[in-house]
Amino acid sequence: MTFSYKSQNSSFFSVDSHDLSKSANADIRWQLSQSKLLLRITSAALCFAFVVVCLGAFTRLVHAGLGCPDWPGCYGHLTWPDSHHEIAAAEQAFPESPVDTSKTWPEMVHRYAASILGLLILIIAVVSVRVRLKKVDSSHPFWLPLGLLVLVICQALFGMYTVTLKLWPQVVTLHLLGGFATVSLLWLLALRLRTLVYIGRQKTAAKPIENTITSTSKSLQPRSLGFIKSLSWCAVAVVSFQIALGGWTASNYAGFACHDFPTCQNQIIPNMNFSEGFNLTQSIGPNYLGGLLEGPARTAIHVTHRIGAAVTLFIVLALAITLLRNTSLKKSSYFLMTVLTIQLVLGISNVLLAIPLTIALLHNLFGAILLLTVIYVSYQLISINKQTLISKSINN
Numbered sequence: 001m002t003f004s005y006k007s008q009n010s011s012f013f014s015v016d017s018h019d020l021s022k023s024a025n026a027d028i029r030w031q032l033s034q035s036k037l038l039l040r041i042t043s044a045a046l047c048f049a050f051v052v053v054c055l056g057a058f059t060r061l062v063h064a065g066l067g068c069p070d071w072p073g074c075y076g077h078l079t080w081p082d083s084h085h086e087i088a089a090a091e092q093a094f095p096e097s098p099v100d101t102s103k104t105w106p107e108m109v110h111r112y113a114a115s116i117l118g119l120l121i122l123i124i125a126v127v128s129v130r131v132r133l134k135k136v137d138s139s140h141p142f143w144l145p146l147g148l149l150v151l152v153i154c155q156a157l158f159g160m161y162t163v164t165l166k167l168w169p170q171v172v173t174l175h176l177l178g179g180f181a182t183v184s185l186l187w188l189l190a191l192r193l194r195t196l197v198y199i200g201r202q203k204t205a206a207k208p209i210e211n212t213i214t215s216t217s218k219s220l221q222p223r224s225l226g227f228i229k230s231l232s233w234c235a236v237a238v239v240s241f242q243i244a245l246g247g248w249t250a251s252n253y254a255g256f257a258c259h260d261f262p263t264c265q266n267q268i269i270p271n272m273n274f275s276e277g278f279n280l281t282q283s284i285g286p287n288y289l290g291g292l293l294e295g296p297a298r299t300a301i302h303v304t305h306r307i308g309a310a311v312t313l314f315i316v317l318a319l320a321i322t323l324l325r326n327t328s329l330k331k332s333s334y335f336l337m338t339v340l341t342i343q344l345v346l347g348i349s350n351v352l353l354a355i356p357l358t359i360a361l362l363h364n365l366f367g368a369i370l371l372l373t374v375i376y377v378s379y380q381l382i383s384i385n386k387q388t389l390i391s392k393s394i395n396n
């Protein structure tokens, strides 16, 4: 009896702990597969978000923002009115908005691309909630995917208000900022998932695998870490603010206020009206296509964007030099300087060449790349503190 009892008992405990470790291992493997899946979908969504931001800029730059007077359809169509018969019927239904086929398609292609992006973000949120409900790892991204879902819903609403409020600059700028925020959050999510996949691989590998995540702390002086982190967050804030100023410049059609550089209207200090140019409570006009502000107000906006560029140059360059001197993030530093230079050259070319479509599109794209680069640097600097936690988590 005793033997049998002992035997049963020990076998009971040994089987149980064995099963437990087996099931914990299975959980870790399951989460790793989900993280990998999420990383793939997030990377696809990130590429798609870039396309959507560029399509949005294209729509704005070819003045097609009001190409469809209604929302979500276009003159009541799922695509856009194409045949003579459809165009005649559309113009009868919307007598104040004659159909211009060169402006209907960019608007609708942008809307459909944004819808596909919304769908990808919905899938990301659903998979993330599923992983969280399994309660394997509480650090798995949960709020970030949900935040992205809320953001993309707000973006759809801003897209609607862009049309219904006739390109009111406040809404157009918020819509542009929302697009940049979507790209940034997807980028942040991809970076976090990459770290999780790395940790998961380490946990499940028979022997430790080579570290693919760049170590930032190799040559970093601890006392300068706090300063570099503050500088990197300052760079994120300054670049975001400069992007907002760029959106305000474009949505008020203030890019054409100065045709020369570094002077504006051949003067160092031209006639400017800042209170008019930055009056955020300006009324909703009948139609903002082409802008409604007076010359001095537009000049004030344009010049402020230039001052913002000078501040951006100062902060981002300071960050790049500090990274180069104190950290092993040398590649990021060179990349940062290259992107900043390209962006400044594109901005100046915009002025001197009277905003050609390709240059304006590239200026928009490089604004996004610059933002993602400073976010990447900040993320790498934060992960220095977390590296200890990561190695602890792998060893456990």
Ligand code: HEM
Residues within 6 Å of the ligand: 057, 060, 061, 176, 239, 242, 243, 244, 245, 246, 247, 249, 250, 251, 253, 254, 255, 256, 261, 305, 306, 308, 309, 312, 313, 340, 343, 344, 346, 347, 348, 350, 351, 355, 360, 363, 364, 367, 370
């Ligand atoms: C790092 C610095 C800069 C950033 C991050 C930045 C960002 C932006 C962004 C996001 C836009 C909106 C584009 C759009 O609506 O599609 C814009 C517009 C514009 N930027 Fe910049 N910019 C920078 C520097 C400059 C410089 C140095 C100049 C010229 C001296 C400049 C001139 C312009 C002009 C003229 C527009 C209006 C384009 C339009 O009407 O479509 N930018 N900028």
